[in-house]
Amino acid sequence: MSEQTSTVLPKGVTASEFNTAVEKFRALLGDDNVLVRNDQLTPYKKVMMPRDAAENAPSAAVTATTVEQVQGVVRICNEHKIPVWTISTGNNFGYGSAAPVERGQVVLDLKKMNRIISVDAELGTALVEPGVTYQQLYDYLEENDIPLMLSFSAPSAIAGPLGNTMDRGVGYTPYGEHFLMQCGMEVVLANGDVYRTGMGSVEGDNAWQVFKWGYGPTLDGMFTQANYGICTKMGFWLMPRPPVTKPFEIKFEDETDIADIVEFIRPLRLAQVIPNSVVIAGTLWEAATCDTRRVHYTTEPGATPDEILKQIQKDKDLGAWNVYACLYGTPEQVEVNFNIVKGALKQLGKGKLVTEEEAGGTQPFDYRAKLMTGVPNLQEFGLYNWRGGGGSMWFAPVSQARGSECDKQYALAKDILNKHGLDYVGEFIVGWRDMHHVIDVLYDRSNDEERKRAEACFNELLDEFEKRGYAVYRVNTQFQDRVAQSYGSTKRRLEHTLKRALDPNNILAPGKSGIDLNNDF
């Protein structure tokens, strides 16, 4: 077993050059913060994508604790042309985990920069460092009796607001579109400058966390899903915790119900009767999150037959589609809105309404209710045991919030997945006017044949969706360059022009979202 030092090097960097850089990292950060041994790097190598893990193996990982140290890391990287891949809490499962986009990049792990710099209970704002987790913030709010509510991704307890927002992730409360709720960023640029967005550059200003736009060009979005800077602080808005929250579920019997469900939800969502990011989850998603394993039903390889899906639906008392929504406000507000929802459902003429009282603390209702009311949990990791084998890629195309669109996307995705012997394990997350259609492509990574199938499947999903004018909003690092192509060459040329201007040595996460000066642009 491995006490040896990693032999992986950054692309185009000699061993002696790399060793010099490592010595400088040690002088800057201290020995404990420079990880080069194989057994220290193992967790940074565990990926869920189909390609060989060696392609994403880092050469080293370093941890910084101050902005000055981050500037120092950037300086050393420039001096030795070392590419650096930044993570905050580093739990980007299904999108690349904690591994870099390209073999040999040094991971800059900001987990130790974990100060909650401020929380303003009256204005409902927070300013945090990269390593702060949602759980840490939740505990802080509880301990200090601050009546604010968090919105987070499902791996809430271990993920964090800064990293999740930098990758434009989503949550399940009315503040579920996280980048929309971000307000103010501090970024270390490739030249070492520390840049603050919005009002943050004004001497003596105190409006950094309340007014997004500042003056002149507003650049926050440019740093997300990008490689133009390293974010060292982020502000965002928190929702006042309402006196009443009322999570509920509506179960629909048939997979063909999806179009009607979306038509039923959209007007309620647009009018803010239902204000949160509603989820419409398929049977397998819900079953897997409460410990249903494929092997309990079949050991045959390939896609799980529809009869078995129906059997699971019945055994676990699930819908073919399971809608989760929540109402927030005073008792009177919630009552009015709940009556509107019930009225609309009656008009629809199908769907079984389940309240929190009726669900009685059972899964999956319980964890869904927690996600919609800002209580961290990790229940959704059950997805990884459905098939087992450690392979997972999120296929996340965006669509209009229109029944016909969702119907089309669902049928197409299921067809392609089944053709490759894989299952549709998916949900729709209802945005304001869009849907994030999120499908977990689960496969056995220890089986080379299945790995190849999953890769072919993902390529076909991208290709076939693209032919119909759909593209994903986010993707794992193996496919980032491929997806960048879907968005066209004009956008890519502009992105590379910016990269050349801001990071001429191409040191910041080259390859992120397909932006890399080694590309031919």
Place this chain on the structure above:
Amino acid sequence: MHNINRRGFLKGALYSAGGLVLGTSTLARAAEGFAVAKPTDVHLLTSDAAADASFGAGVQLGLPIYQSVTRHQAGTMELLGTMNRLLQQQRPMRLIGLVDDASAELLTATARRLGARMSWLARHSADRHQVRHSAIEGDTSQFDGASQLWAVHLGHQLAGARNSNSLNLPQSLRLEGRFVSFVIEV
């Protein structure tokens, strides 16, 4: 589940149960073959009873006679809590595990967060027809991976014993399913 077994106790129990017979030459070889002879606490983490039985048997047989093992067989959240608690004690210990995929993701993330050294990480998939292994860190060719008793052999090796080929083991210790094995040292 949480209990402490002394190897001597286990050996007695195994012999008296008559189920598991360990060849003396192998025992001798295992006893002299500890890769790590440091007196550290050893914790065994498994996510189900079958893994605990087969992998756990291998680990116990592979450890020095004086070495105690604390066994933790539990669901994902409990294992995560255990690992957090153990790693924060900041004293030398070894965690050896065979867990399901959900637990593995969370335990690996915890190891990274707490800066623990992970000297072994591998995936295993076994059914009636075949057994497959793929290492993220480590070399899976070093144990008898083709056998239906792969989990015992794996546990034996990860505990530090050199060679488990001549272990004479009952078929009841076969293990099917998809698992991730790991060794964490602090």
